[in-house]
Amino acid sequence: MSRSFQFSFLQALTFGVLLFMALPNLIVLAISFNREATLAFPPSGLSFAWYLNVFKTPSFAVGLQQSVLLATVSSAISLALGIPAALAIVRFRFFGRQAVNVFVMAPLFVPEVVMGIAMLLWANAVSTISNTTTLVILHCLIVLPYVVRLVVANLQGMDPNLENAAMLLGARPFQAFFRITVPLIGKGLLGATVFAIVMSFHNFTATMFLIGSRPTLPVAAYQYIRTENDPTVAALSTLMMLAGILAVYLMERWIGLERLVR
């Protein structure tokens, strides 16, 4: 009797917390269908007009392009730098290994506002580089710790003698890497890629400081909401949320999220 009461209480509490976490998003979802041109809750009627408006707003198209570009380029660079860094950290015992590890992880502990301002000052000092280049560098810094962390976790779960065994069977080091290591940490690499893209795509705080003529999608949404009060931004937010949920769902299906967050 009291056990089942406790159990149902726990269930109710869990449900309550989950609802509390989801509520702001659910309100945004509701507002996005509002018939009136205000960001008001509860909505006064049902309309899909604002979804149409998302696709008619030029700054969102620019923002999407810019965000996709940034996410693609910065995650590609982060993988290219992060995979060798993770290999070095896991496989080799060299002088300053711990220092490298800390250095790569450091951006995690720097407030994004500080990173944004620092990058802005730096970009002004070296005035020759373009706005987009600066953003790519910033996003690499933001994404790299996650990529390294994930690849390190996946490599640590792998028996280092597998590559040795391959080499003693006649495989060159690169053959051993591509035939043994890559297939075995492949899912982890895929997860790191998705993670990097999502982290870059959604970044706002630090990105904000470096925006020139071409905003990213989150910044475009912010700029829009400063002048307009209609639910277009709510519709955009709902779409971005759905994309995020889809990414998480696919990762869960293909990889299993627990591999990512361990």
Next chain:
Amino acid sequence: MTLSLSFKKRGITLTGLSVELQGKPILDNVDLEILPGEIIALLGPSGCGKTTMLRAIAGLQRPTAGEIVVGGQAMNDVAPYRRNVGMVFQSYALFPHMTVAENILFGLKMHGVAPAERQGILEATLSMLELGSLRDAYPARLSGGQQQRVAIARSIATQPSVLLLDEPLSALDKKLKDDMRNELRNLLKKVGMTAIIVTHDQEEALAIADRVAVMENGRIAQIGTGGDLYHHPNCRFVADFVGYMNYFDGRVSGRSDRSVDLDIGRDRSLKARAAAIAPSQDDVIVAVRPEAIRPVVNATPIDREAFNSVTARLIGEEFLGIITNLRFQDDEGRELLVIRSGHDNRTQLRAGERYALIWPIDATILMPTDAS
């Protein structure tokens, strides 16, 4: 089906091999000569350098000094993938994303063996290790014993000149271990491959290898057949590592052509064969294996030219089935272990009684003191 595996027997020579890791000597100036087709066991506690020696021969660990020669060819600067050295890892290191057959074929592909020939070698290897029914299984589905056979199959399929085995039986349970050590020796002898097996288990070393190298602190303390190590250990470390041993601190009090007289305190003396000791030494450790000792009733007449004898009190008895452990204490408080066969009930012994412990002079072992 004809067996298409053939092995060239190659010897291994290590000269002054040293490995330092972070300034600590792991292997210290090791010399070792392994004959073609010979099975050598490296026996020692963890951290003695045995696995490092294996990794150095495989090319996975660069020596700080010394030379590795396999089949007459200097190996120091040869990359691991060109050494043609097979290795069975302690963890087996089977490729988890490949089936048994794919694991075995991997080395053949890497060596550029033609597909038709690959298939023949695969079949021969599978049948030799009785893995035919498991060819399409993934390693995670196999038992420890099966994984070990796959690891061996994979490493011999490329017909390496030598096979290195790092604690190959340690992941198996006791019963399987005992079966596998005979199977492993038979297999190695059947293919006639030169092999080095690393183990910390003395029985395993004695059962599998032709010769055993006992290692301590990066050096080979002694190398020899099981009999050599057991009956003529050259130091306490070897004596303790292979079986049990009783010790007396002794001093040489007289020498003749045939024997040495040894003073072990309180006017007691023992004899040993003269050949057993360097002529310059005076302080020695006198040792005797527990199963060489026989307890007899104190008044029994003893041939002093053939037997040593000490008097001791029985303080404990442990019947273990195959053997009985008897614990004695002599007048100076030294504890002596005597092991008798479980069937030996000729002498009824009573706890607390004094007995004469006798053993042949030939079974008396002399070793340098630890300090020397």
